[in-house]
Structure formats: structure tokens, C-alpha cells
Amino acid sequence: MKKILFCDNSLKEQLNFRGDVINNYAADGFDVILVSPLNCKYHPVYPNIQHIPVELNRSGMNLIKEFRYFKTLYHIYRKEHPDYIFHYTIKPNIYGSIAAHLCHIPSTAMIAGLGYVFNKKGLGCWIARELYRFALRFPEHVFVLNSRNRDIVLKERMATTRQLILLSGGEGINLEKYRSNSLRYQ
Known part of the structure; x- marks a missing residue:
């Protein structure tokens, strides 16, 4: 049986935004492993889904904790x-892509947004950009959700045009859960 792994920085967001994709893989018979911090209650819909909790400080830059997270992955x-790994968000994209490469497992890095790392200056942001540039050499694919991020990734030489895929239609989030009439703009 094929095994697929999803690595994210939050179980809550992993389930909220990617739950349908995860459940579809499980329904198709894949063994599915979720790797993320345990920040919500979770009862899998399918018996072939398991969650492996990890410790991760999403915004911290403590080198010992960062290395511990990498080593855990x-x-x-x-x-x-697993046969394939999908990484989401900056730290899983960086540390997970490197770990997958060292384990000879194909992977994809999903960049939903580049955020503060590319909007601010400073040593921490520079280090993060360089780590991104190094780590994104390893995934088979790098998914981005908009042309602005695609342009930055190419300009900063973080990924090749061969790796880079623009998901202009989105990443598979169930829009029925997020109907526009349920959003209120003021």
C-alpha cells in the first residue's frame, strides 16, 4: 500500500485547509501520515490516517530547537x-525538504505565501531566505498560489522553472466550507 505524508506547522490548519485532500488520499487507499504540532483534538475519518505530533515553535529562531525539529523530521x-511527502509553511518546507532529500524520499514544497521573510530586512530574515534558497533545491516540485510569489521565487533563485508550479486555481481547499456569502466585509 502506498504511503503519503503531510508535514505542516499546525494540525489545526492542516485539517482545516487540507482535510479534504488528506481524506481523499485515505479514501483512495493510501496510508496517510500527518506530521505537525498537536494543537487541536483530532479523530481521523479513516483508520488509515495517523498523526505524529512534533514540537515546533513556528516563529522562534533558537538554533537548538530548530535542529531538534529537523532531527525529529x-x-x-x-x-x-513514505512514498511521497508534501510540506507546507516555511519551517516544514526548509527542514522537511532537506530531511526528505537525505532520506531519498521525493517531496513537494507548498508556498502559500512568502510573508515577512521577504518583506523585512534583518539578519533573521536573511538567514531564512538563504535556508529557503538552499532547501528548495531538493523537492521535485515547489507549488505557489499566485504569480507574485512565483516571480519572487524565480527572482531570488529559490527554485528552477522546472520545479515551480503555479496553482492558479488554488491548492484544493473546499470552497463550500468558505462560501463568500459567509464572509463579511466592512
């Missing part, structure tokens, strides 16, 4: 050895 990937 590396050990999970070696133990589980």
Missing part, C-alpha cells in the same frame, strides 16, 4: 519511509 521520515 529526519527520524520520522527514515522510520515511516
